[in-house]
Amino acid sequence: MNCQECQAAMLNVLAAAGENLPPEAALHCQACSSCRESYRKQVTLFGAIDLGIQSLVNQEIPGSLMRRVQVRLSSDTPKALFWTPSSGTALFAAATVLSVCLTLFLYGRGNLENAERPDVSVSIVTTSKTPAPPLEKTATAAVLSRKSTHARALQIRTGTAEPEVIVLAEEREAFTKFVNALPRETNVAVALTRPAPASTDGPVEFALLRISELEVKPLEGMPSD
Amino acid sequence: MADFVLAQSEQRFRRAIAPESATVFRRSELERLLAENASLAYRVALSVVRNHPEAQDVAQESLLMAYRKFHHLRDAQRFRSWLVRMTFRLALDRKRSARRREARETSWAEPDFRPPPQSAEELAASREFQERLDRALEELPRRLRLVVILNAIEGHTVGEVAELLAISPGTVKSRLFRARKFLAEKLL
Numbered sequence: 274m275n276c277q278e279c280q281a282a283m284l285n286v287l288a289a290a291g292e293n294l295p296p297e298a299a300l301h302c303q304a305c306s307s308c309r310e311s312y313r314k315q316v317t318l319f320g321a322i323d324l325g326i327q328s329l330v331n332q333e334i335p336g337s338l339m340r341r342v343q344v345r346l347s348s349d350t351p352k353a354l355f356w357t358p359s360s361g362t363a364l365f366a367a368a369t370v371l372s373v374c375l376t377l378f379l380y381g382r383g384n385l386e387n388a389e390r391p392d393v394s395v396s397i398v399t400t401s402k403t404p405a406p407p408l409e410k411t412a413t414a415a416v417l418s419r420k421s422t423h424a425r426a427l428q429i430r431t432g433t434a435e436p437e438v439i440v441l442a443e444e445r446e447a448f449t450k451f452v453n454a455l456p457r458e459t460n461v462a463v464a465l466t467r468p469a470p471a472s473t474d475g476p477v478e479f480a481l482l483r484i485s486e487l488e489v490k491p492l493e494g495m496p497s498d
Numbered sequence: 499m500a501d502f503v504l505a506q507s508e509q510r511f512r513r514a515i516a517p518e519s520a521t522v523f524r525r526s527e528l529e530r531l532l533a534e535n536a537s538l539a540y541r542v543a544l545s546v547v548r549n550h551p552e553a554q555d556v557a558q559e560s561l562l563m564a565y566r567k568f569h570h571l572r573d574a575q576r577f578r579s580w581l582v583r584m585t586f587r588l589a590l591d592r593k594r595s596a597r598r599r600e601a602r603e604t605s606w607a608e609p610d611f612r613p614p615p616q617s618a619e620e621l622a623a624s625r626e627f628q629e630r631l632d633r634a635l636e637e638l639p640r641r642l643r644l645v646v647i648l649n650a651i652e653g654h655t656v657g658e659v660a661e662l663l664a665i666s667p668g669t670v671k672s673r674l675f676r677a678r679k680f681l682a683e684k685l686l
Binding site: 342 | 529532533536537540541542544545548550554557558561562565617618619621622627628631635646647650651652671674675676678679681682683685686
């Protein structure tokens with residue numbers, strides 16, 4: 274290792290805040306007085322750099338700083354009181370307007386439909402395969418009324434004012450839950466309560482196949498009925 | 499004084515999936531946050547502008563800017579990092595305009611006739627060294643300079659600097675190494 278390589282190694286070690294020179298550089302320094310002197314200078318230099326920067330940045334904070342900031346803050350109000358997407362203020366505004374319009378549209382549509390149809394109510398009549406106590410044979414589990422907000426959004430076409438649903442006693446609890454959940458699950462409700470399309474399929478009749486030349490004989494050896 | 503409410507989201511992604519994760523800051527809380535970080539802002543500013551009144555101006559400006567633009571910050575946990583970067587940028591701008599002023603009003607410093615320093619402390623205390631260190635720091639690329647400054651401020655560890663700048667500790671170590679080598683080569 275020559276002096277130049279040794280000094281480069283010193284620089285790398287000290288820049289990495291290391292303390293020990295590589296063995297080759299250390300051996301060279303033992304033999305070379307100029308490199309030893311250079312190493313001493315570099316250690317002093319790095320020490321001075323660290324001290325210089327530390328003394329530069331860690332100076333006393335003037336007490337007036339926060340007072341001045343407080344004075345400015347008291348006369349200042351942040352522009353936005355609520356968080357908004359930093360890059361999409363316009364997008365945020367557009368989404369807000371759109372949601373308001375949609376809400377108004379749905380509200381108006383619901384009102385219109387409610388005005389056109391009578392009160393919708395569902396009575397649940399329960400029956401049982403097994404004999405049940407007379408009081409439980411008929412029970413009203415839930416009522417959907419147009420006064421309910423959720424029910425307003427439903428588009429249930431009902432033929433009669435009070436349709437009756439026959440429910441088995443053992444299924445009554447599950448059905449009550451279903452009726453309670455119905456206003457929240459509008460898609461399911463609409464699908465389930467929509468009247469089935471009128472069936473155009475009638476019974477199909479097939480004519481008997483008759484072949485005039487065909488003679489049917491019983492098989493030989495087989496007893497005939 | 500009215501108690502304004504500043505709503506600050508954690509992250510857009512988190513907000514999208516969990517709106518309740520949004521952090522709500524009251525004005526008093528934000529002021530407390532600013533007061534806690536005022537010294538950091540001041541020291542970052544001072545390390546660049548090298549002048550107490552100017553550093554105070556820069557720190558004040560950056561704290562006010564942080565207050566006004568707090569709603570732009572996506573993650574409140576990154577407040578310190580955001581403030582440091584903002585202060586550093588403001589200080590650099592201030593330094594640049596000050597340099598233009600200095601170029602117009604050239605001042606002649608008294609020559610330093612003290613004997614050559616022997617120890618690191620003596621060397622660091624000499625005016626000539628301080629001036630050279632100032633110049634070397636100014637020549638240091640911005641990213642390296644910010645790491646060196648933050649590492650020196652209040653004895654921040656490599657991990658703390660990494661957290662402040664939202665970079666990996668390995669990157670901090672690498673930048674510190676390059677910065678120290680650069681400074682030593684300039685000052686040798």
